[in-house]
Amino acid sequence: MTDQTDPKSAWIYKKEVENFGGDQPKFDFRNKNETDVSWSDVKTDGQGNVIQMPLLKSKQCFGRIEYRMRHEKADAEKMLLRGKMVPSETRCDRCRVKTKMTEESCGLLIRERIKSDPGILGALKNWRRAVDKAMADPIEKKVYSPRSSLFSRDQFGHLWQDVLDAIARRGRFANSNDEAVLVQIEEAKRRERKKRADKMRAKREAERRELRARQQPPPRKFVKAAWDECLKRRDQLMAARGAAGIGRQISRIADQACELTAYAWYYSELLGFRSLPIKPGSMAKWLVENELAPGQSYENLKVRLKRDIERAREIEEGVYGHIWQPFDPDADLEF
Structure with a gap:
């Protein structure tokens, strides 16, 4: 759980929540979909904190309430692909972090986390109530298409922000993989810094060669x-x-x-x-x-x-x- 007595730590977590619950979330490294995680292999304390699970590094969105609620479904049910309308897919649809049963571990962990905090649960209920009411009306349902409107427009925007604020107030849920993820994030950032530095070094050297030649x-x-x-x-x-x-x-x-x-x-x-x-x-x-x-x-x-x-x-x-x-x-x- 995020140390709420540390303003910097709380601020960092709030920015993470805003990112993953926002329109275009950014990841610190490519969000690979290569690992199967069975819910039977995930041990929690019953309050959404993961005590033990298989090592899962390249999935920053795993168990994140704000990301799953915002991005598990596509804006439109179908998309145009090579001249043909096909069912839309999201990252969640393609993700292999699944159980061998009918429900997948990420969703079950998110469900546990939501139930563990009355503030998050209440904020989500208020947002969902407004969404369900609008979607029950065929005219409003058409007005609030695409789905992203349900997180930003009119009455939905402030209700979704209440959800993000509740998640941020609760603080970070613990996970036995946290340290491995942080190591991977830092390594990804290091590689990116090196890539930028190498590119700039080559550019400067080319400039110096040109000036020397003249x-x-x-x-x-x-x-x-x-x-x-x-x-x-x-x-x-x-x-x-x-x-x-x-x-x-x-x-x-x-x-x-x-x-x-x-x-x-x-x-x-x-x-x-x-x-x-x-x-x-x-x-x-x-x-x-x-x-x-x-x-x-x-x-x-x-x-x-x-x-x-x-x-x-x-x-x-x-x-x-x-x-x-x-x-x-x-x-x-x-x-």
Whole structure:
């Protein structure tokens, strides 16, 4: 049962109820229909909480009152298929979560859950009473077609919302499969994130190749990623000075030398994108214009930057050990 004392938990469950009881429910993964579940294999506490049942992961709608009531029947009894009218089918019709008997486990669990909570039962009775009254009148029955109207239009809309509110107030019914479902949902989300990241990574790489071929400056995202990496490398170089066994070439350099070495790396990345050489004079001018070397004049920087540029290249090549990691301009896409 959802912890109603936790506002976030209650809010998440309410959003789930609104989703599965809505017009176009969204699933976190493909809602496969591949498992038979016999009601005799489902053990409950008599109040709709599942204590034990066969492992069923790919069925987020299993036992959900709001989903079954809203989507077990199609909008129209028949549909046009290849020029012929055929009986309509819903996900529930195609679902294999069935018993070997005449009634299926999902429906029986839903029935138990409805009976276990007076609030849900009362709200469903009020909605059903209004629906039955309208369907008994041939004229109204035609007016309220398709079936989805029974959940949204006029007097039915607020009554159906009362049902959803009652389900949300009651809180989540427990199920022994809950943890397995959550693991599967997270794995599905992880795969989707990876798919999107791989697609965006390929798109960015294609953009960079095109810009390099035309000798154009790097794209804005590359520049930002390189600057973030520059600041990280500055901090890593400062920290490396105190590492055990580090050589004097690193342990004895001053704070500003660490900064200028990192800036040299950054500057070389921007120029290297267009295969341009990095020169101490042009870098000194860039540092002064961007106020990145306080207390240093252009003349002083032009003289000393040759060593800072060399040091950046040497650290990049691993001459002093593993101080900097390879630069990934698409690291923000990590999933």
